[in-house]
Amino acid sequence: MNNELGTVLQLFMRSLETGSVYSLAALGVIIVYRTSNIVHFAQGSLGMFNTFVVTYVFLSFRLPLWASTLCGVAAAVGTGFLVDFLIIRHTKKVSPLAKQIISLGLIRVLLGLAPLLFGVDPLSLPRFLRSGDFNLGGASISHNAVLNISLGLVLMGVLFYVLQRTKMGLAVRTTASNEPVARLMGVPTRRVTLAAWALAGVLGCLSGVMIAPTTTVTTSLMDAVQVNALFGCVLGGFQTFYGPVLGAYIIGVGRNFLVYYVSSIWGEQIMYLLILIFLIFRPNGLIGKKFVKKV
């Protein structure tokens, strides 16, 4: 019985770790979606690119991992600024559909740029804390997993505090709710969008650094994260900032439990199927408000 509980606990903690990765990426997607009305399909690719930066700095300059991560974060801010400054700013008149293609062009640029700058060989990135396990009621959880989980939660907490309680957050929320009116009211919407892209880049980079030790750093590093972040967004609903985060955690937990208890082959597909069925009953996601259609 104790052993059973231990397995469940271990699965749960591991799910929380996956969930933090997905939810950081999902938060990036939703912040960009709410401020510039672009579904950020390039979130994963941007994260992949900046994880490459981290790995490259770590391996070539032999900096400690935390310093390399800071370099990656700086690069993420830089790329985010560049994308907004060079492209997004000039697309105010572009139709909403065509806007989505921009993120696709970005994917192609990043997929070409990463091997060009960092080589085609798969690189590997170690974990922050290489060893050490906590023993919790029969479950063993690595120190690194605990670090990832708490980093995700703390980061999320800080961001939501900023969003809900500060003037800066208010600016972001007004821009998200109605960009032209916010601009008329004197909200610096340009700076808000700029910050949103930079923040999305940073969140993508951090989720990349978290997931990198479990696999190798290649151009397809973030494919699964990107897809699951998007699913987290629909599961939670695009109307709030916290919905997608919640959705991403649910996917992380649901996926691991289904894979362990139901089927290691079909677990993930069942999870996606459940999301689809859920969407049929709640077409606007978990926390989505009903969209009133005007005739």
Add this chain to the structure above:
Amino acid sequence: MNEMNESPLASLKPSPWSSPYLRFVLFGLLAASLPLLSGSGLMKSSTLNYIGNVLVYAVAALGLNLLLGYAGLISLGTAGFMGLGSYIAAYAVKDMGLSFWAALTAAVLIPTLIGLLIGLISLRIEGIYLAIATLCVSEILLKSFEQADSITGGMQGKSVSYPVIFGHTFNRSSTYILLVVALTLVMILTHNFVSGQKGRALHAMRGSEVAAQAMGVNLLQYRLIAFSLATAYAALSGALYVFFIKFSYPSVWNLNLSLYVLAAVVIGGLRSIYGTIIGTFVVWAVPDLVLKKLPVVGGINGLPYIFNGILIILVVMFAPQGISGLWQAKFPLKRKKKEKEEAISGKKEDE
């Protein structure tokens, strides 16, 4: 052409060139003549592969254009259905020993049934939610391709040989001709569909669902039609892919492929058949056929793709109506031009 010279009234008859069917067939003949060029050494043999790829993806892109341009419904499931079509075709021919036509029918019909289901879902889920719901279907299919070893060959992929049709074994050039014929037929079918009553109903639906319903358009019926056609096109494209490339790997059928098909449609221009084909060419053939030939850019590996990405972004930024939109802005329809001239001259008379 001869008729024109024979009769003095010929100038009143529409010129045969204005027949869209003739233009489609001409397009087909032009595309089909390319293997001759490559056979005579005027064109590199690998070029034929890239053009063949364009033809294959153009079929899927035309399907998405029907869905997105005419019905106004977005789908990110194209890659999954292409993959499904390719695996069914490969399995039917290789493991079940079915004929080419039976395999092709199965490869198109089975995904179409799933497409119908998505059509049903689309009545409940809208906009971006629908896009990601279709992505969800695509991911379920993709994960299944990776896992169902016995049918799909898992990560190792599935291989088939060139098709055998009516006892005739095809080679690369004749399979290429097969692709051209398929694309031309699909173009004609698409043209007929959108210029008929069903196409008008879809138009109305995109403009305003409520107004369309008021005029007697059955939303369920037309959404089902739009989704099943788009899925059937995608599946056909996947089946053609596997017969031309002779391989199908799970890693091909991911989200990026769906996005590229979407990009091809938007770059080419919504509701334009030739535009879609040009868009497909820009996305799949320009990096390898054009950009790699440039002096500095082409020399470095990866750079052509970067430039292609930049090109895609630039087209969207400066030609949001796509390439066909640019074309129409530069060469407006003759009738419209005439009306404009009349309007201008009319104004002058008034003054």
